[in-house]
Amino acid sequence: MKTHSLNCATFCPPCRAAVNGKGSYFERGTLVCHCLLVETPSDGLVLIDTGLGTADLNSPSRRLGTSFLASSNPLLDLEESALHQIQALGYQASDVRHILITHLDLDHAGGLSDFPGATVHLLHDEKVAAETSKDSLSRSRYRPQQWSHVRRWQTYSANEGETWRGLQNTQKIVGLKSDLLLVPLQGHTLGHAGYASESKDGAWMHCGDAYFHAASVKRGGNLQSPPWGLNLFQNLVATRRRQMHETQSKIRSFIQTTDAESAGISVFCAHDPEEFAEQKAKSHPLSKDS
Numbered sequence: 207m208k209t210h211s212l213n214c215a216t217f218c219p220p221c222r223a224a225v226n227g228k229g230s231y232f233e234r235g236t237l238v239c240h241c242l243l244v245e246t247p248s249d250g251l252v253l254i255d256t257g258l259g260t261a262d263l264n265s266p267s268r269r270l271g272t273s274f275l276a277s278s279n280p281l282l283d284l285e286e287s288a289l290h291q292i293q294a295l296g297y298q299a300s301d302v303r304h305i306l307i308t309h310l311d312l313d314h315a316g317g318l319s320d321f322p323g324a325t326v327h328l329l330h331d332e333k334v335a336a337e338t339s340k341d342s343l344s345r346s347r348y349r350p351q352q353w354s355h356v357r358r359w360q361t362y363s364a365n366e367g368e369t370w371r372g373l374q375n376t377q378k379i380v381g382l383k384s385d386l387l388l389v390p391l392q393g394h395t396l397g398h399a400g401y402a403s404e405s406k407d408g409a410w411m412h413c414g415d416a417y418f419h420a421a422s423v424k425r426g427g428n429l430q431s432p433p434w435g436l437n438l439f440q441n442l443v444a445t446r447r448r449q450m451h452e453t454q455s456k457i458r459s460f461i462q463t464t465d466a467e468s469a470g471i472s473v474f475c476a477h478d479p480e481e482f483a484e485q486k487a488k489s490h491p492l493s494k495d496s
């Protein structure tokens with residue numbers, strides 16, 4: 207299975223020092239939206255998360271809301287949409303048959319409407335939370351116009367499945383022959399999940415928004431803890447804060463017990479630009495025939 211790391215939205219919030227842990231407070235920070243395109247031998251293209259979609263980029267205020275636009279300051283570049291990047295590879299939207307979504311927050315689910323024929327996989331609790339939660343945080347993060355068109359949902363219970371390398375309740379993706387697993391990583395939202403794979407082409411786990419900065423789960427970087435602004439943000443937007451910290455501790459212990467770095471297991475989240483650059487360097491070249 208070939209994987210391609212795609213950045214499907216760049217955000218430039220204020221206060222780089224607080225967001226990225228370097229630079230000044232007067233510069234703008236940089237956050238990415240790391241999506242994975244997986245070319246499988248038997249299941250067509252599988253997309254993990256979708257970033258902002260073309261409809262978001264064409265009508266940002268209506269689709270995303272003005273407060274999100276003001277705080278996250280996205281570039282709104284059509285060339286960053288997953289659809290554009292996949293078409294640039296010579297594929298069509300209909301080649302994407304399955305989308306594995308970490309959660310339905312607006313910066314991850316926006317591209318769903320660009321792939322109307324795909325089956326969308328996620329934890330059952332996330333679908334229910336997005337459809338029924340009415341509090342103000344939920345109303346700003348979940349935007350039904352991004353996913354109300356979806357006809358084929360495939361949902362999973364967070365309390366079933368097998369143990370994979372110490373992570374409990376992991377489940378094979380229904381309807382796929384490829385080795386792709388859903389890993390419940392709740393806390394950021396009620397039904398947040400990550401996705402993992404282990405094959406002869408390598409092992410990886412996409413943790414979505416289970417953490418926002420590598421320093422939350424990995425040792426050895428320049429920072430011992432996430433930059434304070436990003437840390438404040440992840441706590442403010444977590445639906446279950448305590449569960450978010452338990453999930454981060456679970457990822458930390460996964461990295462330690464598997465000795466992930468030496469074992470060649472890549473672990474990364476959605477928004478860390480340095481993790482993205484690292485993964486992109488390992489990605490297969492972006493070419494349909496490569």
Ligand SMILES: [Zn+2]
Nearest residue numbers: 311313415476
């Ligand atoms: Zn996010």
